Amino acid sequence: MSLDTSTAAGRPAAAQERLYGVCDYYDAESLLTEGERRVLGRLRSFLDEKARPLLADYWERGEFPDQLARPLVDLDLMEPAELTADGPTRGIYQGFRIFELARTDASLATFYTAQAGLFRTAIRVGASPEQQAEWMPKVIDFSLKGVFSLTEPESGSDIAGGLSTTARLDSDGGWVLDGAKRWIGGAATADVLAVFARDVADGQVKAFLVDREAPGVTLEKIHGKTALRIMQNAHITLDGVRVPDSMRLHNVNSFRDVAAMLRAMRSDVAWIATGIQAGAFEAALRYVTERQQFGRPLGSFQLVQEKLARMLGNVTSALSLVVRLTEQQARGIYRDQDSALAKMQTSLLMRETVALAREVVGGNGITLESDVARFHADAEAVYSYEGTHEINALIVGRALTGESAFTR
Template identity: 90%
Template sequence: MSVEARPEAVRGTAPQERLYSACDYYDAESLLTDGERHVLGRLRSFLDEQAQPLLADYWERGEFPEQLAQPLIDLDLMEPAELTGAPGSRPARGIYQGFRIFELARTDASLATWYTAQAGLFRTAIRVGASAEQQAEWMPKVIDFSLKGVFSLTEPESGSDIAGGLSTAARRVRDSGGDYWVLDGAKRWIGGAATADVLAVFARDVADHQVKAFLVDRQAEGVTLEKIHGKTSLRMMQNAHITLDGVRVPEAMRLHNVNSFRDVAAMLRAMRSDVAWIATGISAGAFEAALRYVTQRQQFGRPLGSFQLVQEKLARMLGNVTSSLSLVVRLTEQQDRGIYRDQDSALAKMQASLLMRETVALAREVVGGNGITLASDVARFHADAEAVYSYEGTHEINALIIGRALTGESAFTR
């Protein structure tokens, strides 16, 4: 059955009103409620009308369009009242949260990364790492962005080997000054740190050598932030190198449920699915940009989209998007049922990122020379995909997580 002939999947919604008619060939959108689609439509309007006109300029300048931040927050996307009722009564469904990421990423990878730094990484740090009392105090502020935070795990010399290589040190002190911790070390590639209120910093306790987590005031004495320059990917996202020199953090600001790297791994398990959605959204955005271009561009007196080789590439791109969307939707359904396995999120992130890399390359091919200019949008997706391919677990790390689950043997170096 064709998309056009498919019965209406959402009551009261005509097929031509679907948000993702071009890139969602098997209609995963039908899993959304009318209310969820309405919120996503509101986000779509904001992105098309306010964000899209700024993206090329700010990407080239290597700056984040700060004027978009508060309006994006004001859209009330994290736990929309119209979907969840009274604050805290019930969470927004996972499928809605996934499509929220998808919608942001199909517009721009930096916007998606900026939003999920709060809605995904930082929120997960609080949800998994904080005690019940801490969650009661902090989570409402996380949801409405009155407490903005970032996830500070990666270090200058440790990325994939962070489990064993984490070197930022935490030393507990009890004296007349109170009960507090002193942090020394450095973090790198921390997106959004310069505008955060707190940094969720992971450090190794010198007493028991276990990893602990702390909410560090960004403006605390001993905290230094430096913008990372010279990036060729995610240029709008402001990544920071953070130095911690004798930074004092009260015991009350330690995340009390983080007492080893196992607890950090539980966070990563949940967050990798967000990155798989970002990769899928980038694929969709690149495909849609390429499709627009080839239907408008004329070559040899004919639309570029009428050539066989172009259509073959379009078909491959659509197949990649469809495969990735099927992966992340199924993963999200599993997680909504409480099934969280390292190998599941690793598989989705690994495969969606692989397909993303091929999709953005194909999109650049069909757009030709104009594919390296920002005017077509394809160039942004092509460059930004490289960062997403690596963060939240490289291809190799995720493959080894899957291989360990398949064979029962760990191939990680010791």
């Protein structure tokens, strides 16, 4: 695979040596520091050498390659020591970390961000300062593994009003939880489940860290998935589960507090959607430069080149969007409509990009050998989670018009 950047992009040919090359056409990578690029380069090597050879087999089996979990943690990606000497890692690095994972595999990105994004955000936003001081270092080094347990069997998009898992304050000052959660990725290997439940006393949503092996907790693997097959999703049943008040996230006292978490986490999913596009585009580009048809490289045909150009345009648009959103959030600007717009638009672009990639690879685009089939299938899950297209569109529409169109 090659691209003459001296003529096609106005950059010297040496630009091909960048970490992200052609899929980062406008060189957003230049916003990274050298140290950040080194850490991401180590992640790239691990993914290419250790993870990629396993993906097709484990995707088809519907299993997670557990042998990758500890080495991935040992890469020290969340707050790398070499980057945090002068403070916490920057948002742009965190975004590209997700991008790198997702351009290799959506399940690996989802697995890692379950801890580094969802669970960490639950602690950062929902825990009291004292709880954060105790738990956050363990979250960062993965000695306390957790998952975000919000979605329920009968409530996804309507979770704000439809959340039915209950929390009852007992006479001993502890809590009793009853209900069910569904689609909880990584629950089977977590230490605790961040469970959101409605307080029967005041009707408000509260959050609890529940020991995965506590009496009354039952986990069932969800079978029969056609997307994110590597990621293990669970159906969780909570039957009279007792939780001490010390394990309640003390800063979560209404769904408004949960919404603050979602506002931050949707930007992570937008980065995943962007990385999936990059992976699908790169796989398609490799294929058409190697495949011969009618005695010519497949990439020499006009219709194929038009599809490649559209894919690159989508990737470039999505990457520009998430980079700008990340820069805005780094300045402390977090708005529901901003993360919703990013998730909505990058997911739309992702859907088209993976479809175009499958088209140019032809019949081989439905086999796992080319990688394109995996991206094509996994994109459907990412399109729906962390807010469907319609829900995110209504969040943006509400901000534009001042009128809520949500069903009451």
